Amino acid sequence: MSRLDQAATLSLEGAEGVVRPPEDGLDALRGAAFGRFRDEPGSVAVAGGAIAALDADAGAELRVDARGCWIAPGLVDCHTHLPFAGWRAGEYADKVAGVPYAEIAARGGGIAASARALAEAGDEAVLRQAAGLAAEMLAWGTTTFERKSGYGLSIEGERRQLELGRALDARVVQTTASTGLLAHAVPPGTTADAWLDEVQAALPGLVADGLVQALDIFVEEIAFGLEHLDRMGELAARHGLALRCHAEQFTTMRSVPVAIAAGARSVDHLAALHPDDVALLGGAECAAVLLPGAEFLGEEQVAPARGLADAGALCVLATDLNPGTSPIAALPVIAGLAARRYRWSAAETLAAMTLNAAWVLGVHGDRGSLEAGKRADLLLLDAPVEHLPYRFGHDPVVAVVCGGRLVHARSDLAERLR
Amino acid sequence: MSRLDQAATLSLEGAEGVVRPPEDGLDALRGAAFGRFRDEPGSVAVAGGAIAALDADAGAELRVDARGCWIAPGLVDCHTHLPFAGWRAGEYADKVAGVPYAEIAARGGGIAASARALAEAGDEAVLRQAAGLAAEMLAWGTTTFERKSGYGLSIEGERRQLELGRALDARVVQTTASTGLLAHAVPPGTTADAWLDEVQAALPGLVADGLVQALDIFVEEIAFGLEHLDRMGELAARHGLALRCHAEQFTTMRSVPVAIAAGARSVDHLAALHPDDVALLGGAECAAVLLPGAEFLGEEQVAPARGLADAGALCVLATDLNPGTSPIAALPVIAGLAARRYRWSAAETLAAMTLNAAWVLGVHGDRGSLEAGKRADLLLLDAPVEHLPYRFGHDPVVAVVCGGRLVHARSDLAERLR
Numbered sequence: 001m002s003r004l005d006q007a008a009t010l011s012l013e014g015a016e017g018v019v020r021p022p023e024d025g026l027d028a029l030r031g032a033a034f035g036r037f038r039d040e041p042g043s044v045a046v047a048g049g050a051i052a053a054l055d056a057d058a059g060a061e062l063r064v065d066a067r068g069c070w071i072a073p074g075l076v077d078c079h080t081h082l083p084f085a086g087w088r089a090g091e092y093a094d095k096v097a098g099v100p101y102a103e104i105a106a107r108g109g110g111i112a113a114s115a116r117a118l119a120e121a122g123d124e125a126v127l128r129q130a131a132g133l134a135a136e137m138l139a140w141g142t143t144t145f146e147r148k149s150g151y152g153l154s155i156e157g158e159r160r161q162l163e164l165g166r167a168l169d170a171r172v173v174q175t176t177a178s179t180g181l182l183a184h185a186v187p188p189g190t191t192a193d194a195w196l197d198e199v200q201a202a203l204p205g206l207v208a209d210g211l212v213q214a215l216d217i218f219v220e221e222i223a224f225g226l227e228h229l230d231r232m233g234e235l236a237a238r239h240g241l242a243l244r245c246h247a248e249q250f251t252t253m254r255s256v257p258v259a260i261a262a263g264a265r266s267v268d269h270l271a272a273l274h275p276d277d278v279a280l281l282g283g284a285e286c287a288a289v290l291l292p293g294a295e296f297l298g299e300e301q302v303a304p305a306r307g308l309a310d311a312g313a314l315c316v317l318a319t320d321l322n323p324g325t326s327p328i329a330a331l332p333v334i335a336g337l338a339a340r341r342y343r344w345s346a347a348e349t350l351a352a353m354t355l356n357a358a359w360v361l362g363v364h365g366d367r368g369s370l371e372a373g374k375r376a377d378l379l380l381l382d383a384p385v386e387h388l389p390y391r392f393g394h395d396p397v398v399a400v401v402c403g404g405r406l407v408h409a410r411s412d413l414a415e416r417l418r
Numbered sequence: 419m420s421r422l423d424q425a426a427t428l429s430l431e432g433a434e435g436v437v438r439p440p441e442d443g444l445d446a447l448r449g450a451a452f453g454r455f456r457d458e459p460g461s462v463a464v465a466g467g468a469i470a471a472l473d474a475d476a477g478a479e480l481r482v483d484a485r486g487c488w489i490a491p492g493l494v495d496c497h498t499h500l501p502f503a504g505w506r507a508g509e510y511a512d513k514v515a516g517v518p519y520a521e522i523a524a525r526g527g528g529i530a531a532s533a534r535a536l537a538e539a540g541d542e543a544v545l546r547q548a549a550g551l552a553a554e555m556l557a558w559g560t561t562t563f564e565r566k567s568g569y570g571l572s573i574e575g576e577r578r579q580l581e582l583g584r585a586l587d588a589r590v591v592q593t594t595a596s597t598g599l600l601a602h603a604v605p606p607g608t609t610a611d612a613w614l615d616e617v618q619a620a621l622p623g624l625v626a627d628g629l630v631q632a633l634d635i636f637v638e639e640i641a642f643g644l645e646h647l648d649r650m651g652e653l654a655a656r657h658g659l660a661l662r663c664h665a666e667q668f669t670t671m672r673s674v675p676v677a678i679a680a681g682a683r684s685v686d687h688l689a690a691l692h693p694d695d696v697a698l699l700g701g702a703e704c705a706a707v708l709l710p711g712a713e714f715l716g717e718e719q720v721a722p723a724r725g726l727a728d729a730g731a732l733c734v735l736a737t738d739l740n741p742g743t744s745p746i747a748a749l750p751v752i753a754g755l756a757a758r759r760y761r762w763s764a765a766e767t768l769a770a771m772t773l774n775a776a777w778v779l780g781v782h783g784d785r786g787s788l789e790a791g792k793r794a795d796l797l798l799l800d801a802p803v804e805h806l807p808y809r810f811g812h813d814p815v816v817a818v819v820c821g822g823r824l825v826h827a828r829s830d831l832a833e834r835l836r
Contacts, residue, residue: 006628044740059617061799063823087805087806087808087809089764089802089804089808092804092807092808093763093764093804096757096758096762096807097760097761097763098761154759197472250578286715293810294756296810297758297810319460327809327810327812328806328809328810328811328812329811329812330807330811330812333810333811335752339514340514340714340715343516344514344516345514345515346507346511382460384507386508386510387505387507387512387516390505390507390510390511390745391505391745391746391747392711392714392715392745392746392751393558393746393748393750393751393811394554394745394746394747394748395746
């Protein structure tokens with residue numbers, strides 16, 4: 001694909017549909033604006049890594065015949081646990097047989113098992129596995145993803161995972177955002193408070209080295225409490241980092257009001273969300289990140305996602321890619337789960353994994369929708385957007401353009417070059 | 419891949435695991451024998467289109483380095499509605515919004531919509547769509563599939579769909595089995611009884627032309643009744659055809675005892691199965707074909723699949739690939755749904771889409787397991803069988819051998835040829 005790789009100007013021409021954002025700007029992020037994506041025939045011109053124009057000829061070096069295809073923004077996966085080491089298929093078999101997550105964790109499984117695997121794996125093995133998964137995500141349309149720490153469970157371990165994440169950036173074509181999930185589980189032999197003291201002491205160094213853009217905390221009976229969430233919010237504010245929160249995954253902790261008060265950018269999971277907190281999220285500048293893969297493969301609780309969208313919450317979907325609760329790399333598979341389980345429309349699921357997900361990472365001004373001037377991260381699909389959730393398990397992605405370069409293409413694309 | 423295509427002898431060497439059937443022959447098809455697949459390191463030698471030997475060198479022309487891979491039998495999809503025309507994404511959106519299937523059907527959607535689409539589509543368009551889907555199925559590991567009629571809704575229409583199916587065979591690398599779903603919906607302007615009179619009159623011609631190997635009927639309040647199932651059983655017996663039955667999909671009709679008495683080879687769907695019929699299937703020479711895709715995307719009733727497996731039923735999984743209730747081409751996606759919804763083990767899901775599915779089509783003596791002398795339909799996987807349901811949405815298939823020929827390979831396979 002060297003010819004494709006090097007083209008500085010590119011034109012995708014004659015598409016059946018070009019998925020454009022609604023015209024009400026940031027209000028489009030709200031649930032109430034879902035379903036207003038426009039999908040009209042057209043072309044997209046790319047120059048210098050950005051979208052040059054919609055429906056105009058930019059005198060491209062490379063022309064791609066997009067007839068019979070649809071053009072959509074590249075997908076944004078704002079919640080993954082990459083990079084991690086190995087898998088936990090045996091644990092999944094236990095879960096299928098009915099063993100609850102808390103019991104798996106008590107047996108030394110769960111986060112502790114992935115922490116051991118990461119500690120025992122060499123850097124190269126970790127990077128190779130993560131790069132393979134990133135390539136798989138790309139083939140399913142993900143052009144931007146978040147990666148986390150959280151399997152270190154010691155300051156050195158967390159730093160190593162964040163450094164591995166930065167090393168991963170050099171091996172993937174996607175742009176990533178780095179989150180320090182510095183409160184994932186209380187490390188053995190310490191307390192939650194003592195661990196946060198360690199985190200607080202280490203944070204200036206991690207920030208100075210440019211290793212974290214956001215902080216994350218797992219608020220749960222088996223992990224951290226509301227007071228720790230509050231403290232993590234203070235640390236995030238002090239260092240100018242975004243606050244993320246694993247909230248209400250298994251237990252109704254009422255962590256959402258606390259997270260919002262602490263200035264959280266997102267609350268993620270929400271399968272056990274208290275009904276009163278639906279309206280609260282409807283009015284908050286805090287995204288509801290739904291993770292239907294973890295619900296489906298986990299405890300089968302369903303987040304009140306229809307209600308959140310109807311309440312006007314900033315609704316987002318992500319894979320939660322991790323070796324335990326959601327070993328799913330494909331956002332279109334997540335779209336299929338979301339449509340069915342949440343009764344969301346195809347347009348809602350698309351908004352939730354493009355523009356809204358970009359907002360969580362603070363990059364909605366630059367990506368997440370097809371608008372002139374935005375970064376040219378875009379997909380050529382073999383079917384309209386309605387097919388994303390409908391043809392469950394089908395990968396509709398014919399080609400991926402990332403930063404203006406054609407970085408992935410199905411074998412049949414060669415015929416489409418002019 | 420011409421070099422690969424033409425090799426008459428092939429050796430897949432040094433695999434991490436080769437999935438072999440248990441040693442108790444046909445008893446392995448029973449639920450009670452599930453989980454006894456052996457998965458040991460080894461090699462598979464192929465000659466003359468068949469498996470020549472396990473763990474022996476057959477002096478192959480082409481050697482494939484299978485280190486880091488697992489070898490499994492090709493998957494068998496014993497229930498699809500290929501070939502069909504177009505899609506029904508809009509109807510799916512209605513279903514997601516809560517409209518029941520019976521209402522969609524009453525509005526002219528459902529089977530009637532696909533019948534109109536088929537009638538309006540040209541032969542070439544139908545064949546191109548179906549061949550594309552078969553290629554997608556191949557990439558997900560399906561080496562044998564059943565195809566049906568049922569969207570004709572007139573004798574001429576049914577004959578055309580069966581003839582299109584036969585024409586499809588020439589465009590796909592898989593082996594297919596042809597089922598006349600000659601009682602899918604009562605055609606407008608007639609009655610169920612009058613329609614079966616027409617079917618009875620047409621059947622000798624269809625059989626003489628070699629167009630059908632099995633008969634199928636949709637037993638449901640909105641379709642055909644138990645007396646029609648009984649009559650279809652008589653027609654099947656008269657012509658030496660297998661009897662299949664869409665049974666207990668939405669409504670508990672108690673069609674299973676009638677189907678078994680009529681000599682049915684399988685009862686398919688069973689989401690509304692009466693509890694008393696679980697034990698009946700446990701002892702019957704009639705397979706329970708579970709279709710979790712249709713359940714998941716449809717009405718959310720769950721077949722009592724765990725109970726059926728425990729009762730010793732001949733348990734089978736299939737995609738039900740069709741444009742309405744289950745537009746899913748990938749059997750590994752079905753494995754993921756089955757493991758989670760049915761609490762089946764990975765070994766159970768694999769048996770249900772290999773050897774047991776082959777039994778439904780009457781080809782278990784020749785395929786569905788890795789045994790010397792059987793047809794060389796086999797898969798090279800990038801992960802052990804436990805990952806099939808666990809890594810939901812991941813396609814583990816590195817390469818597909820069909821009838822001894824290497825017919826599909828991921829781009830990284832070239833490095834593995836010696």
